[in-house]
Amino acid sequence: MSTLMKGMEVAKAMKEGLYTQAGELKAKGVTPTLAIVRVGESPDDMAYERGAIKRCEGAGVAIRVCAFPKDVEKGEFESAFLELNEDPEVHGILVFQPLPKQLDEDFVKANINPLKDVDGMCTTNMGKVFSGDHTGYAPCTAEGAVLLLKHYGIQIAGKNVVVLGRSTVVGKPLSILLLGENATVTICHSKTKDLDQVLRRADILVVAVGVAKLVKASMIKEGAVVVDVGINVNAEGKLIGDVDFDEVEPKASFISPVPGGAGSVTTSVLASHTIQAAFSLS
Numbered sequence: 001m002s003t004l005m006k007g008m009e010v011a012k013a014m015k016e017g018l019y020t021q022a023g024e025l026k027a028k029g030v031t032p033t034l035a036i037v038r039v040g041e042s043p044d045d046m047a048y049e050r051g052a053i054k055r056c057e058g059a060g061v062a063i064r065v066c067a068f069p070k071d072v073e074k075g076e077f078e079s080a081f082l083e084l085n086e087d088p089e090v091h092g093i094l095v096f097q098p099l100p101k102q103l104d105e106d107f108v109k110a111n112i113n114p115l116k117d118v119d120g121m122c123t124t125n126m127g128k129v130f131s132g133d134h135t136g137y138a139p140c141t142a143e144g145a146v147l148l149l150k151h152y153g154i155q156i157a158g159k160n161v162v163v164l165g166r167s168t169v170v171g172k173p174l175s176i177l178l179l180g181e182n183a184t185v186t187i188c189h190s191k192t193k194d195l196d197q198v199l200r201r202a203d204i205l206v207v208a209v210g211v212a213k214l215v216k217a218s219m220i221k222e223g224a225v226v227v228d229v230g231i232n233v234n235a236e237g238k239l240i241g242d243v244d245f246d247e248v249e250p251k252a253s254f255i256s257p258v259p260g261g262a263g264s265v266t267t268s269v270l271a272s273h274t275i276q277a278a279f280s281l282s
């Protein structure tokens with residue numbers, strides 16, 4: 001039997017502090033505001049949006065959802081984005097990725113005000129994460145995974161941590177954050193040789209590849225800590241992780257479920273970054 005790492009527990013622990021900070025801003029006449037930019041209605045974007053709305057509401061953060069049809073024209077999208085970027089009443093901007101092919105993610109990355117870039121997608125924030133400068137924003141999901149481990153008292157320093165996945169939004173920045181916590185970090189991906197063997201060396205395994213139930217019990221060490229960052233949506237529209245939970249759970253010491261695990265911390269971090277952005281912009 002393993003201990004469940006519940007994201008809600010972390011969210012609860014963060015909620016009061018966030019609400020108090022948002023209150024300080026409101027006393028100054030500032031309502032911390034996050035703009036969510038969504039193109040189309042992909043189920044994982046919708047899941048994030050639902051979670052973000054719920055969490056931000058509880059934290060005193062206002063949300064403006066700017067939704068576009070999936071065939072939105074590039075010029076229209078970019079001018080709407082630039083308007084949010086310049087709007088003094090918007091403190092944080094989260095653009096769901098990936099964007100459809102006719103749109104240019106690099107345009108967003110090149111133009112977003114780093115102070116509003118609460119999901120750490122521009123090079124200024126990436127560079128700060130890379131250099132260990134905590135004044136920047138790390139991607140919320142990556143930071144959330146670290147907070148989840150810390151909340152459950154998992155020692156990270158000196159541990160063999162294996163990150164499966166090298167995306168810009170999770171795997172890469174998370175590896176750097178864990179390195180900053182003095183872990184010995186191994187990053188694995190689709191071209192990794194003898195993947196099972198590498199995964200079995202992990203004291204802490206973090207999985208973020210977006211392949212449902214990829215990680216089986218045979219791939220983990222007895223007593224490993226397993227964080228599942230995967231968000232996959234099955235045919236019934238239910239969220240499932242990258243880890244085969246029923247198989248892996250009995251062998252792990254700590255494990256995070258999907259839903260109810262890392263994703264619910266992501267949204268608290270998002271609220272926290274938006275509040276921080278509102279302080280720095282006002």
Ligand SMILES: Nc1nc(=O)c2c([nH]1)NC[C@@H]1CN(c3ccc(C(=O)N[C@@H](CCC(=O)O)C(=O)O)cc3)C=[N+]21
Pocket residue numbers: 007044045047048050051052094095096097098119140141169231239258259260261262263264266267
């Ligand atoms: N720029 C960008 N950054 C992202 O981090 C990003 C993205 N684009 N595009 C979409 C995916 C998906 N994603 C989720 C995050 C939290 C929940 C979440 O809050 N999940 C709750 C359940 C929410 C619900 O179903 O109501 C949970 O796991 O317990 C879901 C999905 C982040 N992504």
